Amino acid sequence: MVRGKIQIKMIENTTSRQVTFSKRRKGLFKKAHELSVLCDAQVAAIIFSQKGRVYDFASSDIQKMIKRHAEHKREYFVAESHPIEQYVQGLKKEMITMVEKIEMLEVHNRKLMGQSLASCSMKELNDIATQIEKSLHIVRSRKVREKNKSTEGKKLKCDERDLKDERFRLCGRVGERPMGMPSGSKEREDVETDLVIGFPKSRP
Template sequence: MTRQKIEIKKIDNPTARQVTFSKRRRGLFKKAQELSTLCDAEVALIVFSTTGRLFDYSSSSMKQVIDRHNLHSQNLHKFDQPSLQLQLESSTYAILSKEMADRTRELRQMKGEELQELNMEELMRLEKSLEGGLSRVVQTKGERLLNEIDALRRKEAQLTEENLRLKQHETGINTNVQGHSFNTFICSSSGDNSQDRESSNTSLKLGLPFPS
């Protein structure tokens, strides 16, 4: 037959409970002895039965193991006591963490999140705060738009002035070019008339027919 698994709970029958206690106690002490022998460990066990009877096992001296345990516990207690500086840092960290959590929750509530835990008074206070913040945002936005419009107007005036200056400069260049062309035309005309007179005089002197 297969071995049945016993449910881990208190055994109601006192006789069966005592029998189980004796078997498990012997098995526990045997395992403690094996652990001490195999691993070279100091092991001490103290067990009180329901009747108040003491059972103990120690791989060496029970008193020595208990004293060592107490000394180790005292040292751990000393190490567990934080220094004053560490306590202050921990306190500051806790305060900052709480403040950060509060600010994060306020930001979420301003975005319309986590509003279920707020009562009517808190909701009205949040609404008033949002209205004040919205008015300041609208005011700042209007001032920013006016500044941008003024900057665009100044830039437009500068561009208009620059365009007018370029037109005046172009007009002056065209005037100089036209005057230079007119003078060149007069000089050219004068030169042609002189050549014609010289040709006429030469023809008369040689008795040649006068060119028409």
């Protein structure tokens, strides 16, 4: 005969509920004992009844097991929160480093502008002067290149304009040639010359 599936819900009858509690509690402790023996595991179970009574089972000293459990939970929560704390501390250090770099750059820029030089040593002043000279050299070189580009551009435009003027001038000269004058670089005269070899023929 197939046993029907028991629906898990609170037993309404008080007596039946107490009987079921007693049976299930003993069965749970029996299973816990079997687990500890078969698997060589430390097992503990604590049950609080509806009336507040405490029932417990432990394969060893239950106080030591509870203490061990508490220590394990504390270590677990510390381990879980430790990466977050490390991340936050890393962000703080990175922010402090960036602020220090910004302050150093601001001080350096003020010195390059000729400000806050009273605290500079002779070496620092020489370094600042060298850097300024290098910067000026770069700026001057850039200016020369830009000026040469501008001059070359203007020269090309002048040459282009001169070529256009020369073309218009040549076209004007071609247009002033007398009508009927054949084209060419030299004027030619048509001369009819007959070269006859032998006796001359009588003309009709």
